[in-house]
Each structure stands twice: as structure tokens, then as C-alpha cells.
Amino acid sequence: MEIKELYSLFVGACSGVVTTDTRKITPGALFFALKGENFNGDDFVAQALELGAAYAVASNDCQVEDERVVKVENTLHTLWELAAWHREHIKVPTMIEGGRTCDSERLTVIALTGTNGKTTTKELTRCVLSSKYNVSATVGNLNNNIGVPLTILAMREDTQIALVEMGASHPGDIDELTAIAHPDLGLITNVGKAHLLGFGSFDGVKATKGELYDYVHTNGWNKVFVNADSEDLLAMADAREGMTQIRYGVAYEKVKVLTADGEHPFLRLSIPGANGEDVVVETKLVGSYNAPNVMAAIAVGRYFGVSLERAVEAIAAYEPSNNRSQMTKTAKNTLIVDAYNANPSSMAVALDNFSSIVSDCKIAALGDMRELGADSAQEHLAVVERVLSMIEEGSLHKAFLVGEEFGSVLNDSSLQHPSMMFFPNSAELASYLSIVGISDATILIKGSRGIKMETIIPML
Secondary structure, eight states: OOHHHHHHHHHHTSOSOEESOGGGOOTTOEEEOOBOSSOBGGGGHHHHHHTTOSEEEEETTOOOOOTTEEEESOHHHHHHHHHHHHHHHOBOOOOEETTEEOOOOBOEEEEEEOSSOHHHHHHHHHHHHHTTSOEEEOOTTOOSTTHHHHHHHTOOTTOOEEEEEOOOSSTTHHHHHHHHHOOSEEEEOOOOSOOHHHHOSHHHHHHHHHHHHHHHHHHSOSEEEEETTOHHHHHHHHTSTTOEEEEEOTTTTTOEEOOOOSSOOSOEEEEEOTTSSEEEEEOSOOSGGGHHHHHHHHHHHHHTTOOHHHHHHHHHHOOOOTTSSEEEEOSSOEEEEEOSOOOHHHHHHHHHHHHHOOOSSEEEEEEOOOSOGGGHHHHHHHHHHHHHHHHHHTSOSEEEEESHHHHHHTTSGGGOBTTEEEESSHHHHHHHHHHHOOOSOEEEEEOOGGGOGGGGGGGO
């Protein structure tokens, strides 16, 4: 079946819901039977139809004979093609672009990627733009080659701006995603050391993230939002000759990061206003490392005609979720939970921020940083040395280190300290905490997703 015919079924006979999971089937849904190393979606086609799916897209090997089954050579590639077709053919209301009314009915897509802060920046930007426009955005962090097409296919005709988050762990990943989403504008939050096992080096990180700049430069509006405080991002943008840079930044815009205290524990910024008076931005985010994310959202809003005052209101209303830069006060402790992801860059800024927090008892519970390849031992050693330095200077009172990578580093007896304890996994740390009990402490919880550091939260 040609993609045009499948699209006619999608918009004409389906409810608009596209899913790859039979547990999320709703009446009229379009089910894609994807294949993986340990599963075969073809095995669930009959169940999907029984649960109410209008149609199912399956492989040519699927044994279900039903007129509602569309058989294709590669279901994942067909999902990509359908999303790209939808992106180009959905007709949306006219909107304001840079203060001008656009005549085009083509959906405006902004793509975001980066080493850290992608999801937080996307959510802040969604809040800012939603104060003026109908905005659709990636749900959670569905930012891979399945999540991005599902995000695009969820766009409706009342959408004015789409925000698409893009993740990457190997060269070519962003190329693959931009070929689906066809972004008009791009924003790279930052570039740092992450997924080095896949990228090979920091230069590999920059080259892959830069694939977003390449697409927008050649196929989009030739405009990107650039954090002018980052020499790496400026160099990457300058390398695309003729590309328009919409610059922003904390230092670049002379923004002051206000000191956190007991009365104001969250990030606050003071931004120079147009009338000469500073405008204070209140957030519910923990850590000065989120300041560039806030400024990125304001910059995107400004480009699309959202006033600073309206942007500030939207940012103040945003509450982080999903274990990202959250401060939670339990019955016993104050928790700073940033346990969704971890890499050397994000770990460093998290520890720097934690060092500046005033508390009578500060504890860091840190899990392994995954996918660092040959650099793993060196990067985990750097974290251990930073933790020891904080303990010795008195800005940290105790540390719990979790995971095999930290365990390998701590085999060196010279790095051991009575205030630093090691646990092979988060479950064993949780068991220990359930016995000893901790109260009246401020606790940083951070680690790669696979370490599941959130396991210890109920004990705190």
C-alpha cells in the first residue's frame, strides 16, 4: 500500500490515535506492529483488532488475514513515512512568526536537542508559547525514532506550533529524526560528555547534535536559537555560513542568578527590562544550571511575539516532574531529585549547585553514569574526587555511591572515606536506608536512568 493510501485511512477511518502498544489501544486507533530483539508486534495484531483498533500495520510475514491488516516490508520505516507525510500535509491555522502573520498553512516545527536540559527546555518553551498559541509537544521524553513519529502523528489541525524533542546516542540519529519531523527552526541546549560509548568522543557529540543545524540550514528556515554563552555552540553555528542565529544567554543578556535561600529555595533570575527596571523570574526549578533553559524558553517566546511579562508568568507556573530538577519536602527530609539521567556534564553542575546550598546536613546519593565507554573510569573517578573534596571542605556531609562503575573506582583504597559509602545497586541502598533512617537532611539524588535511584525515595 502506498503511504498516501495509508494516510487516507489514518485521517478518514481512524480516530487519530497511533500506538505501538496494545495496552494503549482505544476505539479507532491505528496499531503499528513493530519488531525488536525480544518481541514481534505481529504476534499482537489480532489482539489489537479485538481491542478496537481500526487498522493494524504489520509485516509481510504476519499470519493474520484480515482486511484491516495493512502489510508492509518494514513497519518502523512505514511509521516514519506516515509521520513525515502527516507533517507536510496537515493544514494548520495561520500564526505569527517573528511578529509577522504567516500566510502558509504548513505546520511550524521547532526541534530541540542537546546533551542536558532537553526535556526541561521543551517543557518551559511549551508553557511560554502556550500563553499565546495552540502548541503540541513531545510527551515526556519520547524523543527517539519511535517517539518522534508518534509525536508528529499526534499533531492536530488546531496546532499552531509543534515542539519536537530529539535524543541521540549515535552518529546519524538526529539526521534520522529530522528526516521525519522536517523542523523549521532548531535549538541545541548544550553539548557535553554523554553517550560517549556511541558517539566515540566529544567531537562525535558535537557532530551529531550539529546535524540539527545542518537540516535547518539547508531545509528549514535557516534560523537557530543559540546560547551565546557557549563557545562550542557559537562555533558550531558559525560553521554553517549564512545561517541566522537568534542568540540568548545568561551572561549574553546580563541576567543575574539570584542567590537561593530558605525563603527562596528555587531558581530565580533577574532580567533587564525594556523600561530599565529588572524583571524577576520565579521558577519551581532547582539549580542555577537551569538558568540557560529558562532563557532559551524566553528567547523562543520573544521570537514568536510573546511578551517577557507573559513568559515570566508561564515559567512561574511550570512545575517539573519525572524526577527532573525537583525539590520535594518529605516528612523527614528535603530531596533534590534529578534522577532521570546523568552524565559527566550534568553531574558536575548538579554537584556544583548542591555545594552552594546551605543546610546543616547534606547528603549526595549518586548512581553510575552509563554509556561512557572508555572514558567511564576516568569520569567516575572525577566524580569521586569531587565528592571527597566537598566532604573535606565541609560542603557535603555524607555520600552514597551506587553501581558497578563507582565500585570499580573505589577499589583504590586511597579513595575510601568513612563518610562515603558504596552500594552495588539502588535496592541495597534502599534497604540500608530503611534500617538506619535519615532525617533533617538535604539530599541530592542523581544517576543514570538504569540505576533507578528513585528506588530510595520512599525511605527518605
